[in-house]
Amino acid sequence: MCLALGVKVSPPPPATEAELVARAAALAGRTLGSLADELELSVPSDLRRAKGFPGMLMERALGATAASRAEPDFPALGVELKTIPVDARGHPCESTFVATIDCATIGEVEWERSVVRAKLARVLWMPIEGSRPIPVGDRRIGSALIWSPSPEEERLLRFDWEELAGVIGQGEVERMTGHLGRNLQVRPKAANSRSRRRAFDRDGARCAVLPRGFYLRASFTSALLARHFHLST
DNA sequence: TATTGATCATAT
DNA sequence: ATATGATCAATA
Helix, strand or coil, rough: CCCCCCCCHHHHCCCCCCHHHHHHHCCCCCEHHHHHHCCCHHHHHHHHCCCCCCHHHHHHCCCCCCCCCCCCCCCCEEEEEEEEEECCCCCCCCEEEEEECCCHHHHHHHHHHHHHHHCCCCEEEEEEECCCCCCCCEECCCEEEEECCCCHHHHHHHHHHHHHHHHHHHHHHHCCCCCCCCEEEEEECCCCCCEEEEEECCCCCEEEEEEEEEEHHHHHHHHHHHHHCCCCC
16 A cells, blocks of 8 residues: 555646646645645755756646656647746746757747747746745745737747847857847856857857857746736736 | 846756 | 756846
């Protein structure tokens, strides 16, 4: 009778999107601490050395594939899981990482085939209290939202993506700054500032640059979440 | 104090 | 080393 001790705590992958959404919805109001206890995981005192804790915890709780792969979190459903830290008013505390950038080839890619578009095609947003004074274990999980970009949202994302990818594609990576882009931006995504990835400079010569990634600005995700909680628009 | 640039853990 | 999960912390 005890064969499954420590095993039953991790649920199997949901069979349908509806099942996934139902599981996520059932987590609303729970704290990260109670969920961690149930999954037999320890809660870090803070996130300085455990930045991925909320995300990993939700993956386990919802039955996502444990292995970190270059696939959606729920391959069979085509759904990407994103936790998003929010303040007391429900406003995102942070931007949302979307994807790393291959600076050497992004110039050859079109928006329709971009990894940003693919990753954001279907997202399960899990808002979680993220105010730093709140102990990690006491942080509550909010109301989940399954989302796909509206035609207008996709238009906005495409506009920024084409500008940003265009700059990098022209070999102007070093001119890239987090100030560019209204809804999507490019920022470092690396172990540290000495990390390097191969790319091409403006003359087409090989060079090494700081790895970067695409991020959704908080203003964008804030509007997206607000649309969910206010019944209009 | 909002935002940009820097960084951390784990797994493959 | 690279990719996944992100948040931290210095700056403007």
